[in-house]
Amino acid sequence: xxxxxxxxxxxxxxxxxxxxxxxxxxxxxxxxxxxxxxxxxxxxxxxxxxxxxxxxxxxxxxxxxxxxxxxxxxxxxxxxxxxxxxxxxxxxxxxxxxxxxxxxxxxxxxxxxxxxxxxxxxxxxxxxxxxxxxxxxxxxxxxxxxxxx
Amino acid sequence: xxxxxxxxxxxxxxxxxxxxxxxxxxxxxxxxxxxxxxxxxxxxxxxxxxxxxxxxxxxxxxxxxxxxxxxxxxxxxxxxxxxxxxxxxxxxxxxxxxxxxxxxxxxxxxxxxxxxxxxxxxxxxxxxxxxxxxxxxxxxxxxxxxxxxxxxxxxxxxxxxxxxxxxxxxxxxxxxxxxxxxxxxxxxxxxxxxxxxxxxxxxxxxxxxxxxxxxxxxxxxxxxxxxxxxxxxxxxxxxxxxxxxxxxxxxxxxxxxxxxxxxxxxxxxxxxxxxxxxxxxxxxxxxxxxxxxxxxxxxxxxxxxxxxxxxxxxxxxxxxxxxxxxxxxxxxxxxxxxxxxxxxxxxxxxxxxxxxxxxxxxxxxxxxxxxxxxxxxxxxxxxxxxxxxxxxxxxxxxxxxxxxxxxxxxxxxxxxxxxxxxxxxxxxxxxxxxxxxxxxxxxxxxxxxxxxxxxxxxxxxxxxxxxxxxxxxxxxxxxxxxxxxxxxxxxxxxxxxxxxxxxxxxxxxxxxxxxxxxxxxxxxxxxxxxxxxxxxxxxxxxxxxxxxxxxxxxxxxxxxxxxxxxxxxxxxxxxxxxxxxxxxxxxxxxxxxxxxxxxxxxxxx
Numbered sequence: 001x002x003x004x005x006x007x008x009x010x011x012x013x014x015x016x017x018x019x020x021x022x023x024x025x026x027x028x029x030x031x032x033x034x035x036x037x038x039x040x041x042x043x044x045x046x047x048x049x050x051x052x053x054x055x056x057x058x059x060x061x062x063x064x065x066x067x068x069x070x071x072x073x074x075x076x077x078x079x080x081x082x083x084x085x086x087x088x089x090x091x092x093x094x095x096x097x098x099x100x101x102x103x104x105x106x107x108x109x110x111x112x113x114x115x116x117x118x119x120x121x122x123x124x125x126x127x128x129x130x131x132x133x134x135x136x137x138x139x140x141x142x143x144x145x146x147x148x149x
Numbered sequence: 150x151x152x153x154x155x156x157x158x159x160x161x162x163x164x165x166x167x168x169x170x171x172x173x174x175x176x177x178x179x180x181x182x183x184x185x186x187x188x189x190x191x192x193x194x195x196x197x198x199x200x201x202x203x204x205x206x207x208x209x210x211x212x213x214x215x216x217x218x219x220x221x222x223x224x225x226x227x228x229x230x231x232x233x234x235x236x237x238x239x240x241x242x243x244x245x246x247x248x249x250x251x252x253x254x255x256x257x258x259x260x261x262x263x264x265x266x267x268x269x270x271x272x273x274x275x276x277x278x279x280x281x282x283x284x285x286x287x288x289x290x291x292x293x294x295x296x297x298x299x300x301x302x303x304x305x306x307x308x309x310x311x312x313x314x315x316x317x318x319x320x321x322x323x324x325x326x327x328x329x330x331x332x333x334x335x336x337x338x339x340x341x342x343x344x345x346x347x348x349x350x351x352x353x354x355x356x357x358x359x360x361x362x363x364x365x366x367x368x369x370x371x372x373x374x375x376x377x378x379x380x381x382x383x384x385x386x387x388x389x390x391x392x393x394x395x396x397x398x399x400x401x402x403x404x405x406x407x408x409x410x411x412x413x414x415x416x417x418x419x420x421x422x423x424x425x426x427x428x429x430x431x432x433x434x435x436x437x438x439x440x441x442x443x444x445x446x447x448x449x450x451x452x453x454x455x456x457x458x459x460x461x462x463x464x465x466x467x468x469x470x471x472x473x474x475x476x477x478x479x480x481x482x483x484x485x486x487x488x489x490x491x492x493x494x495x496x497x498x499x500x501x502x503x504x505x506x507x508x509x510x511x512x513x514x515x516x517x518x519x520x521x522x523x524x525x526x527x528x529x530x531x532x533x534x535x536x537x538x539x540x541x542x543x544x545x546x547x548x549x550x551x552x553x554x555x556x557x558x559x560x561x562x563x564x565x566x567x568x569x570x571x572x573x574x575x576x577x578x579x580x581x582x583x584x585x586x587x588x589x590x591x592x593x594x595x596x597x598x599x600x601x602x603x604x605x606x607x608x609x610x611x612x613x614x615x616x617x618x619x620x621x622x623x624x625x626x627x628x629x630x631x632x633x634x635x636x637x638x639x640x641x642x643x644x645x646x647x648x649x650x651x652x653x654x655x656x657x658x659x660x661x662x663x664x665x666x667x668x669x670x671x672x673x674x675x676x677x678x679x680x681x682x683x684x685x686x687x688x689x690x691x692x693x694x695x696x697x698x699x700x701x702x703x704x705x706x707x708x709x710x711x712x713x714x715x716x717x718x719x720x721x722x723x724x725x726x727x728x729x730x731x732x733x734x735x736x737x738x739x740x741x742x743x744x745x746x747x748x749x750x751x752x753x754x
Binding site for chain 1: 175176177178179181182185186189222224302303305306
């Protein structure tokens with residue numbers, strides 16, 4: 001594909017992610033941290049986020065499947081997820097975590113289950129978006145181009 | 150868990166480059182990000198994902214780090230506990246990281262010397278604690294436990310670039326303190342020459358020790374402040390785990406009720422230790438215990454030292470800390486805060502010629518501060534946050550609310566006689582958080598204010614600004630607070646010097662104090678509660694409230710640009726059901742920070 005076209009596609013796509021609040025300023029910060037010393041910094045950090053999030057989602061699922069739900073534990077997991085999602089700027093995931101925590105506080109099982117579903121949904125959404133973004137970046141780099149800022 | 154160790158020698162001329170930072174955070178993502186950010190600042194970074202490991206590292210090589218940045222939400226050990234340990238055993242700056250927390254609270258408490266038994270060390274300690282939650286309470290805890298600063302996640306490069314100030318400030322203040330002390334010192338020397346510098350052996354041999362010695366001098370001044378004329382400037386005693394254990398053992402043997410410095414000293418059988426050392430440590434220990442007690446006390450509300458039959462063995466054991474850290478809302482009930490304020494938050498300490506760090510920071514502005522701080526609840530609000538991170542925290546109202554929960558505890562801690570205490574009565578009505586929240590957009594502004602705060606010379610608003618404004622207690626609006634902060638900050642930005650963190654912290658704290666009222670909630674999502682009556686998937690984000698709002702805020706420093714992007718774009722969600730537009734409406738109000746600076750003047754009047 002034409003390099004220029006690819007680059008434009010990337011810029012548009014990335015912009016849309018911000019517009020739709022999948023990503024926020026924090027993600028930009030991450031990109032700014034990336035340099036020659038760490039050319040894959042963003043991808044690495046995001047990968048860490050993916051790993052951590054999936055682990056937390058599993059924990060949450062397990063915790064909410066219990067007969068007697070330990071809301072404190074659930075809340076702790078959500079809190080962690082909120083923290084790591086904020087680290088990469090996954091705004092929608094972060095927000096859904098906030099709502100989730102409210103239900104935890106209320107010990108509202110239904111609410112929590114709904115939230116878990118929502119958080120999971122948001123997580124997978126942002127994951128696929130980021131993967132698509134990285135793929136575009138890779139294509140550009142392979143074509144010998146540089147990633148537009 | 151990635152651990153790099155930097156055993157380089159203390160900073161040299163390249164300072165702040167080469168600053169040795171220890172970062173503790175259980176979140177691998179954050180750890181990696183922080184490491185990268187710090188490296189970009191040319192700092193030497195060591196990362197740790199376990200608090201225990203961090204403690205080990207610190208204990209093994211106490212002089213290997215200049216500053217510690219720690220998350221407060223860690224599974225293996227409460228970040229506050231880590232702070233306590235670090236404070237009791239080492240003399241390192243600790244910075245707390247909080248996410249959208251209330252900087253106000255932290256600032257305030259930190260500035261007051263009487264905050265914690267560790268204040269002595271922690272004041273000069275640069276341990277940064279990080280947190281992702283917006284609970285004021287946690288921020289307060291951080292400060293209480295000796296955090297010299299707190300950062301809110303997401304942390305910006307600029308904030309990290311400034312952390313060296315803590316270390317630097319400490320040093321220069323130490324020098325200043327020592328110099329100012331010389332006159333008195335000579336007199337004391339004549340009187341008690343034998344008691345001077347008897348712990349030289351405890352100080353390391355590195356360059357930093359010179360700073361340490363000075364700090365010790367400062368610390369010793371505490372003794373003086375305590376009314377012990379013979380405790381001149383002495384080299385400070387490093388209360389190691391072992392030493393502290395001996396101390397605790399002696400205390401237990403004697404019986405907490407009957408304990409006295411002389412008795413303890415005799416029992417401890419440590420030749421180089423002086424009565425003053427023990428007295429000073431005992432005081433801190435008492436405060437520490439009483440704080441633990443209070444925290445564990447549902448009823449709370451007892452001031453001063455509370456006798457505990459089984460005082461925690463030593464801070465390192467720290468099991469008690471876990472409990473103590475979980476302040477309950479109940480504690481807030483008595484609503485009276487005692488602020489260890491000498492008219493000014495941070496400055497107060499300095500006025501007394503306390504630890505150099507604090508002193509240096511506020512000494513300048515301090516002199517101007519005379520305000521009837523104590524009684525004036527609104528006073529604290531005047532405080533400005535010179536800290537960048539504060540700006541972040543200002544945004545969270547909930548943190549303000551949580552602050553209240555610290556009331557009783559603070560009381561206990563502030564019974565510390567080093568600092569004049571001021572009883573804050575909650576005379577004002579509960580902050581109308583709802584109102585506050587409606588003003589929440591402003592917090593976001595804080596983020597954008599950051600750039601201005603970044604200058605090292607951040608100045609804390611001196612007393613005058615504080616006293617000028619008699620913030621009305623009731624009907625207090627978060628918005629106005631923030632405005633005030635900003636305006637204050639703007640006014641004093643020229644003052645710079647060591648002001649800054651501690652002071653801003655104080656300001657922050659006061660602000661939160663003044664704004665919080667009895668409406669304490671323990672959740673970091675308090676705003677949500679306030680603003681949303683019910684949750685439904687559709688309304689999930691709408692109800693998020695303050696915190697959500699904060700999240701919505703472009704978190705960059707160039708808010709202007711971000712605004713355009715996010716403000717407009719966010720409303721174009723593909724899935725409106727999920728994301729409420731409530732937070733985004735804030736983007737519709739393009740504002741100029743300068744406007745706020747100008748406009749706040751009248752808000753508190």
